[in-house]
Amino acid sequence: MDEPETGSALEQWLEAKPRLTMLAYNMLGVWAQAEDVVAAVGEQVVKLEPHQVANVQNWPGYLTTLTTRRSIDVLRSAQHQRTEYVGSWLPEPVDQRTLPEDSAVNDAMLRLGVLLLLEELSAPARAAYVLHHALGYSATEIAPVLETSPAAVRQLLSRAAKKLRQAQNPQHDVSSVSSILTQIVQAIHRADLDAVVSLLAQDSVLYSDGGGKVRAALNPVYGAQRIARFMIGVERKNPDRQVFIGQVNGEPALLFARDGRDDVLVIDMSGGAIQRILQVSNPDKLGKIGSEWTLLPIESC
Missing domain, CATH: 3.10.450.50 (Nuclear Transport Factor 2; Chain: A,)
Incomplete structure (x- = not known):
């Protein structure tokens, strides 16, 4: 029984991997860090006990939650390191072909200018903003990911929107x-x-x-x-x-x-x-x- 259960969990992670990598990159602005986060999520999934695998009712949501929470932890550490960076810190540019077309992430959120603006947010606010604007999550759906209330999420989104008005401006063709x-x-x-x-x-x-x-x-x-x-x-x-x-x-x-x-x-x-x-x-x-x-x-x- 164990092998089919684990195989199923691994398959879910492999299928979601492109979307999860884009989510983590949107959170972190560094591709290698995003890959590390998603790899760690994969290791965590493979180690799940059979009964834990059976209890997962929504794999996309479960994997998104794991990826977001790990990204928040990495981002908090990265934000401290970036204060000591020499000169202006900018996100890492990525080859167009690296971006999976079926990642279900809003492409406009991946522009370097948007990623730079996201640096102005706290880690939880950035997570809420990315989940809402990149993946289309509602405040009600974001709340359990951040272990808070929908009202608190709406407040995070409102404050973030005021800071990041330019991120909402559509780029020219x-x-x-x-x-x-x-x-x-x-x-x-x-x-x-x-x-x-x-x-x-x-x-x-x-x-x-x-x-x-x-x-x-x-x-x-x-x-x-x-x-x-x-x-x-x-x-x-x-x-x-x-x-x-x-x-x-x-x-x-x-x-x-x-x-x-x-x-x-x-x-x-x-x-x-x-x-x-x-x-x-x-x-x-x-x-x-x-x-x-x-x-x-x-x-x-």
């Missing part, structure tokens, strides 16, 4: 964002300050994550003028770098490549202008970006 990325690359290559500024919101911000491993701005760069000058300055110092366009986390992205260094850049749009630029340069975070990038032709000055 892929072709539009790709066009903006192409335009900004051409403008910085021409050192056309006005053209770069015209693509940016006046209160835009640029975050650069080098993690102390490569040179990067230690503090966010605020304002269209300062960002434009910063990006043109970087281009002048690296005239031979190649620029590629592709996708990470379901959104268009740029890859700046030169000997010994890569930078992945994504943007968040608001009101037709670039609101946020996220540049991930820490080599430890670029292992999952994949190889499907297209060289972007640069117009000669």
Whole structure:
């Protein structure tokens, strides 16, 4: 009897694994940590006694609960470590092909800009927000996962929504964002300050994550003028770098490549202008970006 019961539990975990990994990644912003969480859930499931397996009435809900609770524990520790991080901490970009199409997770929740905004929440609030917006869970369904009341969950969601209004803004279509990325690359290559500024919101911000491993701005760069000058300055110092366009986390992205260094850049749009630029340069975070990038032709000055 034991083998069929355990096999059944393992099969449930294997079937849910892509969705659980996406859930954990949405909670943590680091793919390796998400995989570790889901692997630990698998180990826990395999060790269940036959009577415990028999008592599980809803396997998707049970596995979601285990994954969420483990993610909360990992996130609490990670949030403390991230306060000591060198420079701005940004989520890890992931190759589009890594994201399972049938994971049942809302793709918009996986954008790097959304994952960054989620860092502003406490671990329980982030869990509630992710379960609600990524998986469509109601407050009543979230409550037992967090071992609290539906009213408490609704309060968490309300407070989180006030903090994360920008996360609810729909991103522009892929072709539009790709066009903006192409335009900004051409403008910085021409050192056309006005053209770069015209693509940016006046209160835009640029975050650069080098993690102390490569040179990067230690503090966010605020304002269209300062960002434009910063990006043109970087281009002048690296005239031979190649620029590629592709996708990470379901959104268009740029890859700046030169000997010994890569930078992945994504943007968040608001009101037709670039609101946020996220540049991930820490080599430890670029292992999952994949190889499907297209060289972007640069117009000669």
